[in-house]
Amino acid sequence: MKPLAAQPSRRLSDAEIVARAHRSDRNFAILGLSVLVISMIVLLSLIVDFMVDGLGRIDLDFLTSFPSRRASEAGILSAWVGTTLVMLVTTALAVPLGVAAGLYLEEYAPRNWITHLIEINVTNLAGVPSIIYGLLALGLFVQSLAMGQTILVAGITLALLILPIIIVATREAVRSIPLEIREGAYALGADKWQTVSGYILPTARPGILTGAIVGMSRAIGETAPIITIGALTFIAFLPPSPVQDTFPFINFNWLNSPFTVMPIQMFNWVSRPQAAFHVNAAATGLILLLMTLLMNAIAIWLRYKIRRSMR
Amino acid sequence: MKIITLASALALLATGAAFNGAAAQALVKVDGSSTVFPVTEAMAEEFQKANKDIKVTVGISGTGGGFKKFCRGEIDISDASRPITSAEQKACKEAGIEYIELPVALDALTVIVHPSNTWASEMTVADLKKIWEPEAQGKITNWKQVRDSYPDRPLVLYGAGVDSGTYDYFTAAIVGKEHSSRGDFTASEDDNVLVQGVAGDPNALGFFGLAYYEENTGKLKAVKIKVDDAAPAVEPSVENARTGKYQPLSRPIFIYVNKKAAETRPEVAKFVEFYQDPKHAVELVKEVGYVPLPEAALKVFQERFKKREIGTGFTGSKVGVSVEDLVKEKLVY
Numbered sequence: 001m002k003p004l005a006a007q008p009s010r011r012l013s014d015a016e017i018v019a020r021a022h023r024s025d026r027n028f029a030i031l032g033l034s035v036l037v038i039s040m041i042v043l044l045s046l047i048v049d050f051m052v053d054g055l056g057r058i059d060l061d062f063l064t065s066f067p068s069r070r071a072s073e074a075g076i077l078s079a080w081v082g083t084t085l086v087m088l089v090t091t092a093l094a095v096p097l098g099v100a101a102g103l104y105l106e107e108y109a110p111r112n113w114i115t116h117l118i119e120i121n122v123t124n125l126a127g128v129p130s131i132i133y134g135l136l137a138l139g140l141f142v143q144s145l146a147m148g149q150t151i152l153v154a155g156i157t158l159a160l161l162i163l164p165i166i167i168v169a170t171r172e173a174v175r176s177i178p179l180e181i182r183e184g185a186y187a188l189g190a191d192k193w194q195t196v197s198g199y200i201l202p203t204a205r206p207g208i209l210t211g212a213i214v215g216m217s218r219a220i221g222e223t224a225p226i227i228t229i230g231a232l233t234f235i236a237f238l239p240p241s242p243v244q245d246t247f248p249f250i251n252f253n254w255l256n257s258p259f260t261v262m263p264i265q266m267f268n269w270v271s272r273p274q275a276a277f278h279v280n281a282a283a284t285g286l287i288l289l290l291m292t293l294l295m296n297a298i299a300i301w302l303r304y305k306i307r308r309s310m311r
Numbered sequence: 312m313k314i315i316t317l318a319s320a321l322a323l324l325a326t327g328a329a330f331n332g333a334a335a336q337a338l339v340k341v342d343g344s345s346t347v348f349p350v351t352e353a354m355a356e357e358f359q360k361a362n363k364d365i366k367v368t369v370g371i372s373g374t375g376g377g378f379k380k381f382c383r384g385e386i387d388i389s390d391a392s393r394p395i396t397s398a399e400q401k402a403c404k405e406a407g408i409e410y411i412e413l414p415v416a417l418d419a420l421t422v423i424v425h426p427s428n429t430w431a432s433e434m435t436v437a438d439l440k441k442i443w444e445p446e447a448q449g450k451i452t453n454w455k456q457v458r459d460s461y462p463d464r465p466l467v468l469y470g471a472g473v474d475s476g477t478y479d480y481f482t483a484a485i486v487g488k489e490h491s492s493r494g495d496f497t498a499s500e501d502d503n504v505l506v507q508g509v510a511g512d513p514n515a516l517g518f519f520g521l522a523y524y525e526e527n528t529g530k531l532k533a534v535k536i537k538v539d540d541a542a543p544a545v546e547p548s549v550e551n552a553r554t555g556k557y558q559p560l561s562r563p564i565f566i567y568v569n570k571k572a573a574e575t576r577p578e579v580a581k582f583v584e585f586y587q588d589p590k591h592a593v594e595l596v597k598e599v600g601y602v603p604l605p606e607a608a609l610k611v612f613q614e615r616f617k618k619r620e621i622g623t624g625f626t627g628s629k630v631g632v633s634v635e636d637l638v639k640e641k642l643v644y
Contacts, residue, residue, distance in 0.1 A: 227371075230370060233371045
């Protein structure tokens with residue numbers, strides 16, 4: 001075996017080579033650790049700052065009150081309900097569509113220039129600023145199709161926004177599945193759909209879920225596209241209940257309801273002159289952080305369950 | 312797999328059900344300026360407490376954005392921190408939207424400096440023009456250049472973002488031409504950023520709405536304004552703005568009401584009447600940091616709404632409109 005570093009004048013002893021490798025190993029570990037520590041410190045100081053400002057403001061009243069001109073009476077009921085409902089629509093649209101599109105591109109699409117063009121476009125779309133999606137939604141859904149400024153439109157807009165992320169994640173997950181699984185399925189006489197639905201999709205699920213988490217975490221914090229389509233800032237009532245006491249017991253009227261979301265409420269409070277509103281904004285930020293963590297926790301728990309059931 | 316199937320079923324159901332439409336309910340839609348928002352928010356909050364069966368929503372698309380929606384008939388009332396422009400008048404006219412212009416309060420734009428600033432306790436409009444006019448860009452960079460009596464210190468400027476009604480009004484009142492000023496100043500749409508900027512710099516000068524000064528009186532110092540050298544120096548305050556003494560930086564803020572909506576839908580008329588009721592138009596306006604209109608003016612505008620008089624009394628941001636002028640403006644549609 002040749003020495004790693006070619007040094008014509010002096011041959012390195014084996015011990016020296018090992019020592020050098022150890023050194024660079026250690027250096028890299030220190031570098032990695034310091035990067036990690038720095039980013040964690042930034043994140044933690046942000047959270048601590050939020051907590052110092054906002055934690056004392058959070059109580060049941062804050063969660064169950066509508067916005068108010070008096071900072072001490074204002075709450076985020078309409079905001080967190082709005083965010084939850086919009087995220088529900090977004091998830092219900094973006095995940096199935098994104099997974100289906102990713103699977104098609106990876107498994108079914110013929111390898112030609114059209115597919116290639118679509119692939120490049122999808123990857124590029126993931127980097128388009130969110131305000132562009134807002135403008136698209138304003139022109140298409142709100143004005144041309146006259147669907148109004150509703151939860152449904154906001155959900156569709158955010159779904160479009162995160163669709164590329166989910167498509168890319170699905171493709172990566174499918175691509176990383178070992179060929180043996182596919183071949184094994186074919187060897188057992190499965191056809192293409194049976195292979196995809198019975199073997200490929202279950203194996204790719206953890207990766208797909210990771211993509212969904214990343215996408216939804218992005219969607220929950222978006223303000224610009226939602227403001228563009230015309231979400232409201234002051235709204236002191238909730239969307240109609242999805243449950244009713246007559247047949248068929250559930251309804252979807254809430255989809256057509258006007259709404260506001262957490263980031264908009266925060267944005268409005270931050271720009272107010274009274275310091276008490278800034279405290280409200282910090283408290284809203286904390287709750288939004290909590291909602292994101294909760295959403296991710298559910299997804300991670302699902303991923304964990306799936307991984308275990310696959311063994 | 313189960314989750315995905317469930318999700319797709321839900322999505323399918325949702326899109327099918329979406330266009331069934333919500334049950335008709337009394338809803339008043341307001342959108343527009345974020346400057347007017349606190350006033351309308353306070354009104355909407357109290358109105359809904361008094362009228363449980365009527366719902367009011369308020370958005371902040373900005374004055375321009377609000378008028379776009381208003382002239383398309385998407386909203387009933389438009390919040391505006393400046394009067395309707397001729398282009399917007401045309402758009403409304405083409406769409407057949409008739410509007411009633413109602414001033415609802417005054418805002419006193421406040422020129423502020425650092426508390427340690429001892430020299431600029433009062434300034435004339437001419438001083439401010441010298442600082443802010445486009446020709447000053449890159450040239451007037453030292454306090455001494457404004458007035459010989461001022462110290463030899465760098466001049467650092469902060470101001471409202473150029474897309475805001477505040478900027479439009481300030482430039483019209485000080486420079487004499489709307490939307491025209493030097494460009495080398497720190498501009499922000501968020502007035503709290505300006506508060507921080509001026510509070511942290513002994514050489515700074517900035518401007519924003521009175522409410523932001525009143526919340527930060529310990530950190531900032533307001534400059535008294537003189538119309539010219541001979542005139543008395545007037546302090547920015549609710550009282551001085553209300554009596555019309557604080558000129559030329561007092562500006563009216565408005566709501567524009569869709570006449571047809573007010574006539575055909577009782578909930579819209581009811582909300583506007585609540586908005587104009589002297590009890591609310593004074594107390595609630597004060598509470599959110601704005602300057603209420605004098606009682607006499609309130610009466611005139613109540614009358615204007617009652618008679619459903621359409622049109623605007625403005626052609627662009629008029630400078631130094633006293634409340635008396637506002638009342639006398641002839642309406643043009």
